[in-house]
Amino acid sequence: MQMLNQLRNKHNNNKNNNKLKKSHILLIGSLLIFCGVLSLSWNYLVKMKDQIYSEMKIAMMDEVPKPAKEETAEVVDNNENNNTEEPVYYEIDYSKYLGVLEIPKIGLKRGFYNVGSRYNNISYNVTMVDGSDLPDVINGNLILMAHSGDSYISYFAYLYKLTIGDMAYVTYLGNQYVYQITNIYEVEKNGVVRLMRNHDKTTLTMITCTKDNDYTQTVYIAERVG
Numbered sequence: 001m002q003m004l005n006q007l008r009n010k011h012n013n014n015k016n017n018n019k020l021k022k023s024h025i026l027l028i029g030s031l032l033i034f035c036g037v038l039s040l041s042w043n044y045l046v047k048m049k050d051q052i053y054s055e056m057k058i059a060m061m062d063e064v065p066k067p068a069k070e071e072t073a074e075v076v077d078n079n080e081n082n083n084t085e086e087p088v089y090y091e092i093d094y095s096k097y098l099g100v101l102e103i104p105k106i107g108l109k110r111g112f113y114n115v116g117s118r119y120n121n122i123s124y125n126v127t128m129v130d131g132s133d134l135p136d137v138i139n140g141n142l143i144l145m146a147h148s149g150d151s152y153i154s155y156f157a158y159l160y161k162l163t164i165g166d167m168a169y170v171t172y173l174g175n176q177y178v179y180q181i182t183n184i185y186e187v188e189k190n191g192v193v194r195l196m197r198n199h200d201k202t203t204l205t206m207i208t209c210t211k212d213n214d215y216t217q218t219v220y221i222a223e224r225v226g
Contacts, residue, residue, distance in 0.1 A: 099135065099172040101126060101144060106158040112144060122147060126155050129207075135170050135177040135224075138202060141195070142170065145207040156208035159220060168204060168222050179204045179222035186216040197221050 097111030113120040115130050126146045133140025146155040168179045187193055189209070197203045202224040210216040 098128070099170055102169040102171070103159075103162070103166070104169075105166050106161050108155070108158065110146075110155050123153060125153075135172045135202075135204075136175070139200060141197060141203045141205055143195070143205045143207070148208045148211060156206065159206060159208055159218070160211040162220060168206075170204060177204075177224055178226045180225045181220055181222045183221040184218065186210055186213075186218050189215055189217050193217060193219060195219065195221070198223065 098114045098117075100109065100111045102109045110126045112126045112128050115128055115132070119125055120127055122145060126144050129143040129145060132143040135142055146153070148154050148157045148159065150157070162181055162184065164181055164184065166181045168181065170177045170179065183196065185196065193207055195205055196219075197205065204222040204224070206220040206222070207217055210218045
């Protein structure tokens, strides 16, 4: 009888051990699956975060562009007859925006906020870069940036269609300022954008990621005319 009880206890212990081993296997398997999903999700979230919340610092050039940039200005004069579009006027709610950027060629019309506004954020709007000058500052530089791509906040998605001589308009305090693009160039995406502009001109600078290139940003320099 005692031996029978011992055999019965041994059998029960083996069953319990088997159940425990199965539980451990299930637990370890679940943890491995969870870690794998977490790793994939984390990589995806980091990539999206870098894309959506990327910030660009601005480094100003110490020198006015040399003759190479003057040649670009000559190209603008040669293309003068190709830019016959007239600015389109809209009823703008100036209590909402600091100013409005319009580029008729690509159908862009988007307001922007002051640097101190919480809506002056690349995740929401066309963003005015800290250190920018307002359009009425003589020889100043208004610097705007926005995302390109396919998302709903990619307000600069079609800037790649612009060429030297195209027109842009900025409305500020009820006045419209007219700009003409004089230079387009790419820079490495390393957190710093060097602005190559003529400091004797009042300029508008627009910055966005280069189309179909994850490693560069494109800078559009426009000088005020009229």
